[in-house]
Amino acid sequence: MTDSYGRQITYLRLSVTELCDLRCRYCMPEEGVCKHGHDEMLTEDEMIAAVRAAGRLGVRKVRVTGGEPLTKPNILSICRRVAAVPGIAEVDITTNALRLPDLAKPLREAGVKRVNISLDTLNAERYAFITRRGKLADAWAGIEAALSAGFDKVKLNCVLIGGFNDDEIPALAELTRRYPLDMRFIELMPMPGDTLFGESAYIPASRVLEALPEAAPCENHDGVARLYRLPGAQGEIGLISPLSNHFCGECNRLRLTADGHVKPCLHSAEELCVKGLDEDGMREVFLRAIAAKPQQHGALSAHDPSQSARTMNRIGG
Ligand code: SAM
Ligand code: SF4
Numbered sequence: 001m002t003d004s005y006g007r008q009i010t011y012l013r014l015s016v017t018e019l020c021d022l023r024c025r026y027c028m029p030e031e032g033v034c035k036h037g038h039d040e041m042l043t044e045d046e047m048i049a050a051v052r053a054a055g056r057l058g059v060r061k062v063r064v065t066g067g068e069p070l071t072k073p074n075i076l077s078i079c080r081r082v083a084a085v086p087g088i089a090e091v092d093i094t095t096n097a098l099r100l101p102d103l104a105k106p107l108r109e110a111g112v113k114r115v116n117i118s119l120d121t122l123n124a125e126r127y128a129f130i131t132r133r134g135k136l137a138d139a140w141a142g143i144e145a146a147l148s149a150g151f152d153k154v155k156l157n158c159v160l161i162g163g164f165n166d167d168e169i170p171a172l173a174e175l176t177r178r179y180p181l182d183m184r185f186i187e188l189m190p191m192p193g194d195t196l197f198g199e200s201a202y203i204p205a206s207r208v209l210e211a212l213p214e215a216a217p218c219e220n221h222d223g224v225a226r227l228y229r230l231p232g233a234q235g236e237i238g239l240i241s242p243l244s245n246h247f248c249g250e251c252n253r254l255r256l257t258a259d260g261h262v263k264p265c266l267h268s269a270e271e272l273c274v275k276g277l278d279e280d281g282m283r284e285v286f287l288r289a290i291a292a293k294p295q296q297h298g299a300l301s302a303h304d305p306s307q308s309a310r311t312m313n314r315i316g317g
Helices: 044-056 075-083 100-109 124-131 136-147 166-178 206-211 279-291
Strands: 011-015 061-065 090-095 112-118 153-160 182-187 226-229 237-240 253-256 261-263
Touching: 011 044, 044 075, 044 253, 044 279, 061 075, 075 090, 075 100, 100 112, 100 136, 112 136, 124 136, 136 153, 153 166, 166 182, 166 206, 206 237, 253 279, 261 279
Parallel strands: 011 061, 011 253, 061 090, 090 112, 112 153, 153 182, 182 237
Antiparallel strands: 226 237, 253 261
């Protein structure tokens, strides 16, 4: 399907849970989320019906996300069934990696092609601080499990936070030389109610290039990321800049939250509900959501938080 601004909508981000075993400061409140009743959340069958409906409208890629998708007991069944939906050519997952030592190989066997892993720092104390409870060694064990499970691609996502991890850009980028993985640096997005970070935390992705003078631009580009490569590196470095240089013109995606709301745009409050509908009803809602996609999101800065009515763990990133 093409939206009102000529963008082909081919990508669905499917959030399978709001819950998480970490509490990253930019994503989720310390106390966690108020647990909803099962009847308020999409069932596995509803998720599959939604993916089938989206597939009929031209969606080809599904990224399973959360909250932490690997906390979902039926995650392997969800991935296997999504991968079998007609028209879906690629199923990927975004995770904090903590459960990958047990799940990396089964996810690969379930049809997951690519894994994105959140890693903001290589310093154990900083990791414990930013995640409020995680151990860097556990995340690293998950990354190693992903690297040996045979995925088509392993990417690490680092949220850039001025005064927290900007001094680690060279060390994080160096991972693309040591391992067959890609590194993504993402500008910190100001979400509603964020009070934890001051203005200086919101640094532009261009800071990455200043820290990596030898990085050369790549010919190709990957969706919303501008790509670079260090000499001799096995993987690419991608910059995602929703604040300093928004990529709305390239936006090919819809988001479905774990409680069944389609979001036409990450940073708008507009949501359309599919909970309780059959596949045909869901298809109608997706059509309305595609028609409702705005040309671009409003200003985002330390002073202009996202208009989304949800914290990131309740959207899926
Ligand atoms: N739990 C999984 C994980 O951490 O990868 C998947 C869900 S998480 C919400 C998806 C992505 O959103 C992660 O890469 C995370 O770093 C990113 N994210 C969350 N809050 C953010 C924010 N305020 N600004 C930028 N990225 C954010
Ligand atoms: Fe959990 Fe991912 Fe949010 Fe961190 S970024 S709190 S791991 S959902």
